[in-house]
Amino acid sequence: MLTFDFDRLGVRPGMRAIDIGSGNGRHAYELLRRGADVVAFDQSADDMAEVETMFAALRSEGEVPEGAAARVEVGDALALPYPDDAFDIVVLSEILEHIPDDGKAIAEAVRILRPGGVAAVSVPRWLPEKLCWALSDEYHEVEGGHVRVYRADELAAKLTRAGLTVAHRDHAHALHAPYWWLKCAVGVDNADHPLVRGYHRLLVWDMMSAPPLTRLLDRALNPLIGKSVALYLTKDEVTVGAP
Template identity: 45%
Template sequence: MLTVDFNRIHLEKGMKVLDAGCGAGRHLCEAFRKEGTDVVGIDLKWEDLCQARGYLSLMAQEKGGHWCIMKGDVTRLPFADGAFDVVICSEVLEHIPDSAAAVREIVRILKPGGDLVVSVPSYLPERICWLISRAYHEEPGGHVRIYKQRELQRLLQEAGTSCDRIRYKHALHAPYWWLKCLVGHKNDRHPLVRLYKQFLE
């Protein structure tokens, strides 16, 4: 499921795109579909990076292009200032204890005038998950905070950038996570969870 609207991102041939916290590569692959873009993904989980590598390898066989994935920490990015035309950081900041450091880094490596796309879970649906299940937010590597809109905007402003657009999406996914919190957040085999997941797909 994409949490980024690529129709609103300015992508041209020769542009460099970073997906900071790329996971298994859903947004990385979508950016790579644009002819002539160079994409880089960074994440802490090897298993997710291996999955992303598999997808990108297959795509590159069909269309060519340059891609790179690496294991790394979003709070200490190994790139020069202004190295990327587009930086995506989707559903990542809520996992990072020092999210201010992460935002400073993604702003630092973005070219002046480049596109920065940040997404986090909406406050109310996420708060409900926390109320339903303690295990949901105590999972190692899980969500360590819930953002209100103004808190995220302030974080971006303090890092030297501003917010041009705010949008809310994926309202139908909130009940899926509430169900998972009710039946056990790791219980993907529960009939209701499986049924709702099929509905979403």
């Protein structure tokens, strides 16, 4: 389940890419499949161990182009262990809403992106997220949970101040918004509720089969209730002689 359009990102073999807050690695896998040299970066050692295993599986299944490379790194998004301008592509998917000092995380991500490089940033969209917060305190009042709800313009302004230019804005995962509203309404830990269980089966079927009807429905509903807002940005070129 990808949040970003990787054709829009312009991923090419040999590009240096990092997925910050990689989690289960879904975007890192797609970067690798497209031939990039990928770092999956996350604070969870357990998650990164699983991602490393999946990288090996992709290689054994012949899904990795010749010359592409991938590795995992465990660390802190507020202190990335890379030099300035180290990557051509930086991905930050559904991570900034978890970080109290989001400005520092953004600054670090921009620092390691080369001038002219591409960033892809997504967070939960304001309206679907506000409904989740209204329906359930459990949804966000957990350790490591969401600490803020973004408006898209607010996020874009923070990224612009950090030295990025917004090239495109999109929405994704409309079919997932009702699932989270259901979970919040019946209890986020109540996975056995028949409505939640039934809707989850629908989502799994949709992800595995990608039937035309649900894909069309998802695209049609994304402008209205897309669960995530996705921003595509470029890092401003540094003018020679500028301070």
